[in-house]
Amino acid sequence: MDIEVKMTVNGKAVSGKVEARTLLVQFIREHLRLTGTHVGCDTTQCGCCVVHVDGVAMKSCTMLAVQAEGKAITTIEGLAAPDGTLHPMQQAFRDHHGLQCGFCTPGMVMMGVDIANRLPGADEKTVRHQLEGNICRCTGYQGIVEAIMDASAVMNAARS
């Protein structure tokens, strides 16, 4: 039996018919065709599927689409400005080469924004701990951590 779900994704009202067991990430990728959000492990470990639900980072592989009813979702596609200007976090990942193969990057960037929002001015140790749920198998995290610290400072300055 299909269930009608409605939510806002990247500022746009969307709806669709899903099975109760449809995961939020399946709805995002397969129904909305927003394939920037990745599925790495499908077991809540790797963080490639991190999106923001009402402004907070969550793993979309471990959430049902029906649980997102009425929520505001932001995916990696919703971060850049409409004119294509990258979000400070995306720009910082580019500047610091915070990626190699790029598979984990959407989740890393979304978690990076979440860390910068929650913990402005976090030190390197805190950022590394906060990345416990995001796994990168290429870069060794150095560039990722530098990017998050850098973008965090830019976002902080923009807020004040």
Add this chain to the structure above:
Amino acid sequence: MHNFNYHRAADVADASGKLTSLDDPKILAGGMTLLPTLKNRLAAPSDLIDLAGIADLKGISVEGNEVVVRAMTPHAVVAASAEVQKALPALAQLAGNIGDPAVRHRGTIGGSVANSDPAADYPAGCVGLDATIVTNKRKIAADDFFLGLFETALEEGEVITSVRFKIPDRAHYMKFRHPASGYAVVGVMVAQYGSKVRVAVTGAGPCVFRVSEMEAALEKSFAPASIANIKVSAEQLMGDIHCSAEYRAHLISVYARRAVEAMV
């Protein structure tokens, strides 16, 4: 994942009614354990009853000598709560070290307590901090709540609504965190209430348990040296791919001592 029927509970009475009347239902709280379990087909309930829409089940308050955490409050909210940090910092610290940040944004105290996972942190928090588990039907002392591996005192149609932690004179939680999962390989909550001390251990056995020998020694003299030579038998503990029962027994002594060190 096998499919199921999905219900949004309007209130706790509605959830309880559905739990009793449906074929093989399960409560869905944050889903951080339940959804992975369903994906692995370790469970295949006919119906999921989602509590997320019940506003009454969210929030934290300090009432007299208790910190009250409502069942659907996520770990991140407990960890970041100024009230909890002030009244019961050991609880904020425990909640802030569960899983990872994204998991803490969804996982709830009610879900964790109801599941009685042998390696979960909250059972040690509940038993160590002499908590009361409040349901739609009754109040259950944490000492009587956790019965075994994934087994609790919850009866049919019973829904956890809040957990009430008694504020101690002082308390500290120490855990050996599994580096991949964040679960407790061993976690020890030590809490002091006047002349009484509670030592609760998670991660080591099939279910949270207290170490009465350590409690008695600390009640006599609250110092790390009091429990330096107290060993817990490995006989009832778990051995698995991560470590042996003997190693877990050793960790209990080490982490209990470190918790006491952090308190004095």
